[in-house]
Amino acid sequence: MKWASAISQQLRLESALKECAEILRAQIGEAPVDFGALFVSQNFTERYEEAHLILQDRMTIKTLIGASGGGIIGDGQEVERRPAVSLTVARLPRVKVRPFSAQDEDLPDLDDSPRAWESLLGARAADDPQFLVLADPFSIRTDNFLLGLDYAFPKSAKVGGLASGAAEPGRNALYLNNLCLRSGLVGAAFSGDIRLDTVVAQGCRPIGAPYHITECRDNVLAAIDGKPPLQALQKLFPSLPERDKQLLRQSLFVGIAMDSAKDTPRAGDFLVRNIIGVDNERGLMAIGAPLRTGQRVQFHLRDAQSSIDDLKQVFERVGPDRTQTKGALLFSCVGRGQSLYGRPNHDSRYFLEAVGPVPLGGLFCNGEIGPVGGSTYLHGYTSCFGLFRPKNQE
Numbered sequence: 001m002k003w004a005s006a007i008s009q010q011l012r013l014e015s016a017l018k019e020c021a022e023i024l025r026a027q028i029g030e031a032p033v034d035f036g037a038l039f040v041s042q043n044f045t046e047r048y049e050e051a052h053l054i055l056q057d058r059m060t061i062k063t064l065i066g067a068s069g070g071g072i073i074g075d076g077q078e079v080e081r082r083p084a085v086s087l088t089v090a091r092l093p094r095v096k097v098r099p100f101s102a103q104d105e106d107l108p109d110l111d112d113s114p115r116a117w118e119s120l121l122g123a124r125a126a127d128d129p130q131f132l133v134l135a136d137p138f139s140i141r142t143d144n145f146l147l148g149l150d151y152a153f154p155k156s157a158k159v160g161g162l163a164s165g166a167a168e169p170g171r172n173a174l175y176l177n178n179l180c181l182r183s184g185l186v187g188a189a190f191s192g193d194i195r196l197d198t199v200v201a202q203g204c205r206p207i208g209a210p211y212h213i214t215e216c217r218d219n220v221l222a223a224i225d226g227k228p229p230l231q232a233l234q235k236l237f238p239s240l241p242e243r244d245k246q247l248l249r250q251s252l253f254v255g256i257a258m259d260s261a262k263d264t265p266r267a268g269d270f271l272v273r274n275i276i277g278v279d280n281e282r283g284l285m286a287i288g289a290p291l292r293t294g295q296r297v298q299f300h301l302r303d304a305q306s307s308i309d310d311l312k313q314v315f316e317r318v319g320p321d322r323t324q325t326k327g328a329l330l331f332s333c334v335g336r337g338q339s340l341y342g343r344p345n346h347d348s349r350y351f352l353e354a355v356g357p358v359p360l361g362g363l364f365c366n367g368e369i370g371p372v373g374g375s376t377y378l379h380g381y382t383s384c385f386g387l388f389r390p391k392n393q394e
Contacts, residue, residue: 037329043082092192157198
């Protein structure tokens with residue numbers, strides 16, 4: 001297995017694609033490659049329909065998928081708000097790559113059998129596929145797709161993100177071989193001698209102590225440890241450092257422990273979600289996820305230092321296997337990057353420190369796809385990494 005990644009900031013699309021192809025051929029050779037991930041910045045919006053076709057004349061890629069983005073990642077570099085094209089390719093011996101696409105109307109009902117999902121994607125759960133998914137945020141129910149994907153392929157790893165850079169439907173681009181799609185989703189299922197490890201960094205840290213949900217309705221949090229959540233928060237507030245008091249006013253989230261049996265949940269154990277509404281009179285909170293009685297929840301804060309600490313902790317949990325990685329893709333929220341850290345390349349640089357000099361491509365997304373607690377979710381303000389390596393190293 002061999003991966004390579006390149007990025008170009010040439011102002012002309014033809015020049016950028018040519019530069020990427022030349023860099024990659026020098027790294028990986030002239031022979032056709034089995035897989036490629038193409039990411040094109042929104043600066044080339046008017047030429048999205050041409051990018052993959054121009055690339056075909058410069059490099060032979062058996063399965064190509066890709067997307068447009070407000071920021072582009074390639075060769076371990078992050079380019080935001082400037083023209084950029086990145087291409088990450090792989091030669092994958094003993095691996096079968098099955099490309100797929102879907103529109104919203106193609107999605108099976110959630111009560112359909114797993115076979116309906118296998119048929120949609122052209123993959124079988126028995127083959128232990130690993131999934132890469134890129135979707136348009138305007139045109140498909142990504143949450144429903146991920147529910148179906150987990151239902152039909154419960155043991156499979158899934159990672160990906162939503163195209164970004166467009167403010168209205170039909171203005172993003174998704175690539176699948178010789179197609180440029182303006183809606184739906186595209187992806188690839190990898191099976192055979194390949195393993196996909198996922199790292200999901202949600203960029204938050206817990207404050208206070210965990211609570212048990214004692215009353216809830218759908219996504220409305222009515223009571224934790226027998227008290228309205230706002231009352232619990234008011235009790236917690238005076239004990240916080242001044243910096244946390246300021247953050248609480250603008251960057252407060254709720255983390256839902258995915259395994260309520262754990263006495264001390266830690267980074268990676270929580271699904272972090274927005275607080276989307278508050279009833280001050282009754283002390284209730286509406287959370288951006290369904291809830292159930294008995295779950296454990298904890299208030300979380302997000303800032304640059306919290307994101308840095310969280311990134312280190314989730315990579316440590318991958319363990320020494322991360323050093324076997326041959327290639328990787330990063331799907332990072334458009335709200336991270338320089339706007340969060342005040343400097344470029346933060347998450348990519350940390351990846352290279354934690355994993356080693358591994359080819360890394362990707363893009364900044366309008367939503368990131370990755371697992372927490374064994375289920376796959378669509379996240380925000382998150383960096384989701386997909387780390388690829390051969391199974392036969394295990």
